[in-house]
Amino acid sequence: MSDLKLAEYILQHVKAGGRIIEALNRISPMMAGGERYDTAVVGPFAMPWKHDAMFSMIYAQANAIERGAWGGFSVEPRAYILLKMAELALQCPAGDFVECGVFRGGTAFLAADVFAKAGAQGRFHLFDTFAGVPDADLTNEEKAARIGGSFGDVSVDETRGNLERFADFVEFHPGFVPDTFADAGIGQVRYAHIDINTGQATLACLEYLVPRLVDGAVVVLDDYGWPAYVDCKLVTDEYFSEQGLPGVIPLHTGQAIYIHRSNAERYLNF
Ligand SMILES: C[S@@+](CC[C@H](N)C(=O)[O-])C[C@H]1O[C@@H](n2cnc3c(N)ncnc32)[C@H](O)[C@@H]1O
Incomplete structure (x- = not known):
């Protein structure tokens, strides 16, 4: 109907x-x-993203950056959740923002806008090849799904230009994840968006970021519920289970969220 x-x-x-x-x-x-x-x-x-004038305005700007790559139906609710999670992360007294998987900067734009409006302290670190998903470390399923080489129609200069208005707190780390973590020098993290599409890179992000999360920090995993990116879900569930941490909360948007508590216990297994 x-x-x-x-x-x-x-x-x-x-x-x-x-x-x-x-x-x-x-x-x-x-x-x-x-x-x-x-x-x-x-x-x-229940589509708050359709009725929130402030969100609609920021979304329109982020959408323009993406040059038509964003489909409203699948991205708009995810963008809304991301923006709300960035707001929630700012309740933490300190910590940087991080995004792994940036492409043209649409989702970074949303979180950076929240960061800027709040007058937050800290840096916003952006990790990407800015040349598309590398072929290295793909599983056979990922190769079959032809994930390698996607999102290649971009350059670091283009994304830098798209995020120019946030230049005083945004930091670019172009190159292969996890190699670029080594010199990033990040301390505490209160917001992390992982949207990097492959299992191995998602795992590397979790291994690098989770130990740096402050109490109350928010992690959004964009690829968790998408069949094409099932490896991201598998490594995520395994990671949280092995670390003895509460699992992530899967959302109907395909995203999953994790709110870090320093003294967390596992969720009850209903
Ligand atoms: C879905 S796109 C990110 C979309 C973005 N969050 C947005 O706002 O539209 C995934 C990105 O992950 C990047 N990526 C995937 N694997 C990577 C790796 N191992 N190292 C660095 N970047 C990687 C790709 O270059 C691509 O830009």
Whole structure:
């Protein structure tokens, strides 16, 4: 049922004296692979990214940077979550921001805008080849999915230009992750966005960043729930399990979030 038809259906129901919740309960769920998916329980009504004027303005600017690479449906809710997580990270008294997987700088732009508006102290470190996903260290599945070489239509100068207004706190670390971590000299971290698409690089980011997280720090893993990037999920789950840390919280956007507590215990395994 399209959004418009759904709205029409609900309106008719309400006009006839019914309640919205009754109408929603009657909308038939979708069946796929024997699983029931409730298509319209909150979806059409809970899209805060469509109703937040401040977000829409920043998103439009980030979207322009991406030169059409961002599809609204799949990126807009993720961008909204990212922005909210950056705000949450600023509740930590200190620590740098880090992004691994920057491309043209769209998601870095969102977090940098939050950082700048808050007048935050610290640096925002950006790690990427700025020449696309390298072929090194790919699993057979990643090779089959042709991840290597993607996101190559960019240069460090282009991304630097896109983030020029944040030049006083943004630091570029162009090159291969994890090699570029060695000289980065990062101390404490309160916000990390990992959007690097491959399993080995995701693991390297976690190994470098998690020990540097301050109490309350936020990590957003963009690739966690995407079938094409399943290796990112596998290494993430294994890493947190091996470290005895609480796992990440998977979101319906495909992202996963992790909020670091210095004295954390594992989540209960329901
Ligand atoms: C999905 S893109 C990042 C998108 C970006 N966050 C945005 O705002 O649109 C993934 C990026 O990870 C980078 N990347 C992947 N593996 C890498 C590695 N081992 N070292 C450095 N950069 C890497 C690619 O160059 C690419 O720009």
